[in-house]
Amino acid sequence: MxxxxxxxxxxxxxxxxxxxxxxxxGGAGRNIISDxxxxxxxxxxxxxxxxxEREPDISFIKISxxxxxxxxxxxxxxxxxxxxxxxxxxxRRMRSADIxxxxxxxxxxxxxxxxxxxxxxSKKFSAxxxxxxxxxxxxxxIRRRRFADEAQKKIQEHVxxxxxxxxxxxxxxxxxxxxxxxxxxxNTIMRLPMEDLNAxxxxxxxxxxxxxxxxxxxxxxxxxxxxxxxxxxxxxxEALRSPWLKDFEEYYxxxxxxxxxxxxxxxxxxxxxxxxxxxxxxxKIMWGLRKDPSIDDRTRVTVLAGTSEG
Ligand SMILES: Nc1nc2c(ncn2[C@@H]2O[C@H](COP(=O)(O)OP(=O)(O)OP(=O)(O)O)[C@@H](O)[C@H]2O)c(=O)[nH]1
Ligand SMILES: [Mg+2]
Numbered sequence: 001m002x003x004x005x006x007x008x009x010x011x012x013x014x015x016x017x018x019x020x021x022x023x024x025x026g027g028a029g030r031n032i033i034s035d036x037x038x039x040x041x042x043x044x045x046x047x048x049x050x051x052x053e054r055e056p057d058i059s060f061i062k063i064s065x066x067x068x069x070x071x072x073x074x075x076x077x078x079x080x081x082x083x084x085x086x087x088x089x090x091x092r093r094m095r096s097a098d099i100x101x102x103x104x105x106x107x108x109x110x111x112x113x114x115x116x117x118x119x120x121x122s123k124k125f126s127a128x129x130x131x132x133x134x135x136x137x138x139x140x141x142i143r144r145r146r147f148a149d150e151a152q153k154k155i156q157e158h159v160x161x162x163x164x165x166x167x168x169x170x171x172x173x174x175x176x177x178x179x180x181x182x183x184x185x186x187n188t189i190m191r192l193p194m195e196d197l198n199a200x201x202x203x204x205x206x207x208x209x210x211x212x213x214x215x216x217x218x219x220x221x222x223x224x225x226x227x228x229x230x231x232x233x234x235x236x237x238e239a240l241r242s243p244w245l246k247d248f249e250e251y252y253x254x255x256x257x258x259x260x261x262x263x264x265x266x267x268x269x270x271x272x273x274x275x276x277x278x279x280x281x282x283x284k285i286m287w288g289l290r291k292d293p294s295i296d297d298r299t300r301v302t303v304l305a306g307t308s309e310g
Contacts, residue, residue: 004273005212007288008202016202018098020044021127022194023061025114028105028134030054032187041198047093049114061093062086068113071120072154078120087117091124098203100127101194102159105134107148115151119158128206130161130197132190137179138168156217160210161255163219163304165190165244172243192223196257196302200288209255212286216253216306220244223302225295232258232268235301236275251280251305256287259302261295268299276303 009017022044024033030048034055038044046058053060067086074081083091100122104111115131122129133155135148156162170182177185201209222245224238235258245251254276258269269289276285283305292300 004285004287005208007200007205007286009200009205010289012202012204014042016204017042018201018203018206020099020101020198021094021097021122022046022101022103023049023094023118024055024058025049025102025104025118026108026111028108028183029103029111029115030058031183032103032132032134032190034058035187036191036195041195044198045097049090049118050110059093061090063089063110063114065109065113068110068117071117072113072151078124086114087121090118091121094121094125096125097127098206099201100125100129102129102131103133103190103194105136106151106155107136107140107144112147112151115155116158119155123158128210129159130163130194131155131159132163132194133165134186134190135164135166136168137171137182161213161219161304161306162217163193163221165221166247169243169246172246189221189223192300192302193221193255193257193304196259196290196300197255197288197304199259199290199292200257205286209286212253212284213306216308218248218308219304219306220247220251221302221304223300226268226299226301227297230271231299232265232270232272232301233275235268235299236272239301239303240275240279245303245305248307250282251307252283253306254280254283254285254287255304255306256285257290257302258287259290259292259295259300261293261299262297265289265291265299272299272301280305
């Protein structure tokens with residue numbers, strides 16, 4: 001039997017909404033968060049973590065690769081060793097928040113090494129930490145892909161929700177997509193769950209969410225749009241067909257957001273949830289409904305589905 005719980009933001013006052021910090025780490029991380037429209041999100045602060053500043057609109061946290069490599073290789077975790085100057089820099093610039101989003105591409109030096117340090121630090125701030133990590137194309141070199149796998153294992157121990165997006169899976173949808181366009185599409189898909197969850201969560205939801213996601217170390221994301229009659233159902237079916245969800249047979253924990261461009265969205269949301277329950281009958285679901293006129297008369301469904309098989 002599925003069990004279902006609804007996020008609280010629709011009925012909450014602004015002060016009950018969580019404060020969020022998003023860190024875009026390394027080249028990919030910076031690209032992905034630079035597309036987030038912080039004005040449309042509630043109470044979010046964004047930082048670029050890297051060796052050189054690129055995004056004038058986003059606060060910059062300077063780190064050195066040497067420091068991050070040292071942290072990555074260290075046998076000791078944050079509480080049991082001295083922080084490197086780069087880590088002190090991150091810690092000084094960050095403040096406590098209810099939610100941390102960590103975003104990077106694994107396989108490169110900056111993103112892989114620093115994501116681990118950022119994950120350990122955000123855990124220190126005892127926020128709910130969600131990581132969104134791109135993984136290299138199969139056409140990239142094997143060393144890079146192996147490094148990405150190794151980094152994944154280390155990082156996922158330190159975050160509450162770790163979602164991985166294999167860039168290659170995009171080619172299941174369109175074989176002829178040039179790499180730069182593919183990055184653009186990937187970045188949009190990676191942004192959606194952050195934006196959608198930001199719109200539906202309250203501070204009160206966080207302890208439930210923490211419990212809800214306990215023991216799960218692999219999340220995958222799917223997103224879909226629907227139009228016309230049955231748009232909730234169509235959007236949900238498209239989300240469930242997303243190539244990233246194919247990595248696992250079953251998912252037991254689902255965070256879902258239904259976004260409605262027009263009307264209340266209640267009917268669409270109910271039919272979208274029904275599709276998810278049909279697909280994964282044994283799952284627990286936490287979901288919310290968001291209104292966003294910018295998608296016109298469409299409905300969007302974003303699912304973040306977790307499994308512990310990893
Ligand atoms: N989705 C997505 N993936 C990207 C993007 N840029 C790079 N990647 C992927 O992320 C991996 C890491 O690349 P970067 O983020 O550029 O590497 P970095 O962290 O800056 O590391 P170094 O440049 O080696 O210090 C690459 O192998 C690509 O597969 C992007 O804009 N979007
Ligand atoms: Mg780089």
